[in-house]
């Protein structure tokens with residue numbers, strides 16, 4: 001494949017992308033666990049693309065389903081019309097979802113799924129005649145995509161500060177990770193119940209009857225694999241239930257097997273009212289997201305004669321045929337290969353491998369859960385240079401794709417990763433850590 005000389009027209013305005021354009025790292029092909037670069041090198045995928053290619057790259061069933069669908073029925077309007085595969089996919093998602101979440105709204109991305117969830121939550125209370133419930137609560141260090149609702153409830157300063165007032169009536173709980181540092185935590189740290197009581201404080205401050213929903217990632221992914229202390233999510237569930245507040249889980253990363261269970265809700269044994277998904281739904285191959293809601297929410301909108309309640313929401317591409325075909329083939333692949341629970345089987349091997357990096361240069365914390373992990377490096381005092389970014393560049397040169405966020409290296413290999421490949425990836429990282437300043 002030819003790499004264009006001029007890379008200016010395609011603008012992705014992240015700072016890191018400016019560095020990328022100076023020394024492009026281009027992929028031209030991918031198969032199973034590996035990418036091929038434009039200079040012909042093989043790179044082991046330690047991040048499932050961007051936490052999405054859970055079944056590995058170019059899986060035959062998915063490739064064939066997309067090609068077949070594109071030739072057979074490429075597009076069908078999503079309003080007042082449909083096609084069978086969207087309905088079938090909704091059913092298959094409900095089959096594997098936590099009990100009680102049994103209706104699906106389709107979107108095209110994680111960001112759109114977040115907006116959809118927030119709109120459903122606000123509209124639900126109005127439909128119930130409880131229009132005073134308009135406040136939303138997110139968390140510090142939360143990532144919920146880049147659209148307006150998502151950056152409003154999200155807690156990453158750099159994603160918020162350029163855009164004015166955002167949504168009003170939003171509060172942020174402190175992130176548990178800031179309150180109780182879980183250095184070298186194997187499994188879950190303690191004190192979850194106490195930390196969740198922060199929500200009670202906000203609820204008391206604003207009066208529970210003004211709060212519509214609380215949104216959290218069961219495990220915060222993009223901000224560095226921040227694992228909730230035990231009891232935390234259950235306590236959030238108890239508090240929200242007690243006050244009539246909806247609980248939304250953003251499972252864009254934790255969904256579809258990443259924690260060794262179909263969803264994070266299964267891992268923690270806590271069912272939200274609304275669940276936000278994307279990424280792994282179509283194995284990252286075609287843009288698609290899905291928002292699952294409880295019967296109670298769905299039924300509230302369906303009461304009374306038709307068209308009495310007008311909740312206008314949906315996209316040109318909601319449940320589009322090619323994405324639906326990709327989703328169905330992806331879920332079949334997960335099922336055929338038991339991938340939604342494979343992370344649980346690999347978790348002990350993954351944990352031991354990751355924690356073998358304890359004591360390596362710069363490492364100050366290691367966290368793991370399911371088939372996801374983080375290695376936190378000591379910041380270089382007084383310098384914007386991040387060691388983790390140097391590690392990323394070096395690892396890429398050596399043939400390994402890792403991800404960095406600030407001083408944290410995040411890992412989330414495709415769920416088809418072998419034990420040997422886990423060992424290979426971690427050994428490569430050990431070498432990288434020893435080679436950077």
Ligand code: PMP
Nearest residue numbers: 109110111143144145250252253
């Ligand atoms: N929510 C979470 C938890 C995410 O991790 C992401 C993406 N990393 C998003 C939302 C946004 O998804 P997208 O980039 O598909 O819009």
